[in-house]
Amino acid sequence: MFAGAAALLGVTAGPAQAAEVSYATKCVPPSGVGLPDVNGTTKVEITAPATAKVGDTVDVVWKFTQAASKNPDIIDLPANSVQPSGTLKAAGAQSAAVAMSGPRQNPAIPKGAAMVLSDMKGTLKLTTTGQVTLTPDAYVVNALSTDTKCAPTEAVQPAATINVTAGEGSSEPPSSSPSPSPSQSPSPSTSPSTSPSQSPSPSGDTPTDFTGKVVDVPYTCQSPIGEKKATSPVQINAKKNGGSYDLTVQFKKSVMDSPVAIPADSVKPSMRIVLGGSDQGSVTVTGPTNASPIAQGAPIEIPDLTGTYKPGATGESTLSPGVLIVEALGTTTTCTPDSTSVSLTLDTEEQASGASGGSASGSSSGSASGGVSGSGSTSTGGGLAETGAGDHGTLKALGLVAGTAVLLGAAVFTFLPGRRWLR
Numbered sequence: 375m376f377a378g379a380a381a382l383l384g385v386t387a388g389p390a391q392a393a394e395v396s397y398a399t400k401c402v403p404p405s406g407v408g409l410p411d412v413n414g415t416t417k418v419e420i421t422a423p424a425t426a427k428v429g430d431t432v433d434v435v436w437k438f439t440q441a442a443s444k445n446p447d448i449i450d451l452p453a454n455s456v457q458p459s460g461t462l463k464a465a466g467a468q469s470a471a472v473a474m475s476g477p478r479q480n481p482a483i484p485k486g487a488a489m490v491l492s493d494m495k496g497t498l499k500l501t502t503t504g505q506v507t508l509t510p511d512a513y514v515v516n517a518l519s520t521d522t523k524c525a526p527t528e529a530v531q532p533a534a535t536i537n538v539t540a541g542e543g544s545s546e547p548p549s550s551s552p553s554p555s556p557s558q559s560p561s562p563s564t565s566p567s568t569s570p571s572q573s574p575s576p577s578g579d580t581p582t583d584f585t586g587k588v589v590d591v592p593y594t595c596q597s598p599i600g601e602k603k604a605t606s607p608v609q610i611n612a613k614k615n616g617g618s619y620d621l622t623v624q625f626k627k628s629v630m631d632s633p634v635a636i637p638a639d640s641v642k643p644s645m646r647i648v649l650g651g652s653d654q655g656s657v658t659v660t661g662p663t664n665a666s667p668i669a670q671g672a673p674i675e676i677p678d679l680t681g682t683y684k685p686g687a688t689g690e691s692t693l694s695p696g697v698l699i700v701e702a703l704g705t706t707t708t709c710t711p712d713s714t715s716v717s718l719t720l721d722t723e724e725q726a727s728g729a730s731g732g733s734a735s736g737s738s739s740g741s742a743s744g745g746v747s748g749s750g751s752t753s754t755g756g757g758l759a760e761t762g763a764g765d766h767g768t769l770k771a772l773g774l775v776a777g778t779a780v781l782l783g784a785a786v787f788t789f790l791p792g793r794r795w796l797r
Contacts, residue, residue, distance in 0.1 A: 392421040392437075395510065395533040399442035401524040404590070414442035416524065418510040420462070420533035427541035431499045434462060434534075436474050436510060441489040442524050451483040451517055458491045460513030467504025467538060472496045474513075491515065500538045507532035519588050519607035519626040584619075586610040586718030588626065591695045595709035604709075608695040610647060610717040612683065617725045619683040621647065623659050623695070625676040636668040641702045645679050648696040648714065652689025653722060655729040656696060657681055685720075686728030692716040 399416040403409040417440035423432050438458070445451055457478035464470040476492035483490055494513075500506065509532045512525040592605045607626040612619040623645055644660040659681035685691060694716050698709040 391424040391534055392419055393533045394419040394439060395531050396440070397510070397530040398527045399524050400527050401443045401515075401522055403522050404520045409446065412443045413527070416440065416442045416510070416513075416526075418533060420508050420510060422508055422534040422536055424535075425537045425539070426500055427539050428500055428503055429541040430538075431497050432536065434472060434474070434496050434498060434508060436460065436462060436476075436494040436496070438489075438491040438493075441491055441515070443489065443522070445483045445485060445487050445489055447485045450485055451480070453482045454478050454480060456480045456483070456489070456491065456515060456517045458494055458513055458515055460494060461511045462496060463509045463511050464498055464506055465509065465532075466507045466535075467502045468500065468506050470498060471511075472498050472508075478516075489515065500536070503538050503540050506536045506538055508534040508536070520590070582614040584612040584614075584718060584720060586612070586693070589695065589715040589717045591714050592712040593698060593709040594712055595698075595707055603712075606698075608717065610693050610695065612693075612718060612720060615682075617685070617723060619685075619720065621657065621659055621681050621683050621693070623647065623679040625679075636664065638665060638667045639663040641700065643677070643679060644699045644701075646696040646699075647681075647683070648694045649683075649729055650692040650694060650716070651719070652687040653685055653691035653729055655686065657683045657693075657729060684725050684728045685722035686724060688722060688724045691720050691722045693718040693720070 394417060396415055396417040399414055401412045401414065403411070417438070419437040419439055421435040421437065423430075426432050455478065457476060459473075459475040462472040462474050464472055474494035474496040476494040479492045480490045498506075498508075509530050510526075511530070512523070515522045515524065586609050588607050588609045590605050590607050593603065595602045595604070609624045609626070611622045611624065613622075640663065642661065642663045644658060646656040646658055649655050649657065659679040661677040661679040664675075664677075683693070694714045696711060696714065700707045700709070
């Protein structure tokens with residue numbers, strides 16, 4: 375694998391080497407679920423070239439032979455639901471923090487079983503001759519949209535060492551640059567021709583797609599049968615469209631099945647995204663109704679909510695999940711956040727009739743702001759740390775994992791004609 379990559383990149387790295395290290399680790403589950411921290415042992419195998427040259431970009435592989443914690447006795451993790459990411463420290467002749475990530479790829483992991491994490495990969499560009507050591511550091515395990523953060527509690531030994539030698543011509547530029555300095559004065563005639571061509575390329579690289587982080591929002595929903603609470607992971611993404619942004623709000627996959635049959639075109643969700651930072655007001659995003667009936671026992675799929683954000687201010691503007699509204703069978707359920715966090719930050723430019731000070735900050739803003747805590751705290755749900763939690767902890771964790779479906783499901787289940795006794 376490495377040889378193929380080297381051939382494609384023109385890299386002259388030597389044969390790959392692999393070494394395993396183990397280190398004491400503390401894993402912290404998401405806050406708000408009542409699960410304790412876990413102290414365990416992480417075993418990692420790092421694979422990297424034994425030799426390389428300055429200027430080479432080398433591939434590094436982090437393989438978990440043992441994660442520090444097991445899957446708790448709470449819920450079975452389905453296949454392809456767990457994704458690791460982490461940091462590898464380069465030291466010695468060159469210092470760097472190498473970002474590592476692996477695919478969301480795993481077999482089904484039963485309750486209480488050992489965690490199975492995919493291999494993480496990263497790249498490092500070598501800049502200095504000498505020995506460069508590679509040492510595993512902290513890592514994060516994302517499962518069902520929740521993060522468990524693990525970090526070493528002791529000094530970790532290097533797992534691999536790359537002997538870096540001078541590349542061909544690596545010392546030539548410094549020696550040749552002094553002499554051409556006089557001859558470079560006539561060359562400004564050519565540099566203007568190249569500099570304009572370089573300016574369009576950075577502008578062409580300006581990002582148009584912006585991915586927000588997943589934030590866990592604790593909602594309080596009012597219904598005729600009383601108050602219901604649920605925590606749902608929400609992500610706000612944006613795509614620049616002229617001076618505006620096309621927004622997409624994603625509720626992470628539900629793991630809750632419908633206890634009753636739900637007719638087609640009977641459930642329609644919408645949300646008011648709360649603006650902050652330089653901008654003010656709110657933006658409404660909506661989702662389609664369920665296109666087909668949902669059979670009893672079938673999972674409730676949460677559609678993406680979409681809308682357009684027209685900035686009303688220039689500067690750094692934030693977008694946070696706000697009030698969720700669910701219309702079901704002629705009734706409306708309003709779910710207000712107990713607290714919320716910023717999912718996405720955008721560098722915006724004021725547009726005519728934009729959000730700030732416009733009609734969007736009217737009644738919608740009032741409802742949304744009532745459910746937004748100024749503390750900016752983030753509530754998260756789920757957990758991976760091995761625990762002996764009792765029934766309360768189990769129910770709490772399961773409720774957080776299924777929170778997304780509860781928000782929509784509660785409205786449907788309570789408002790179905792003749793079914794108001796359902797809770």
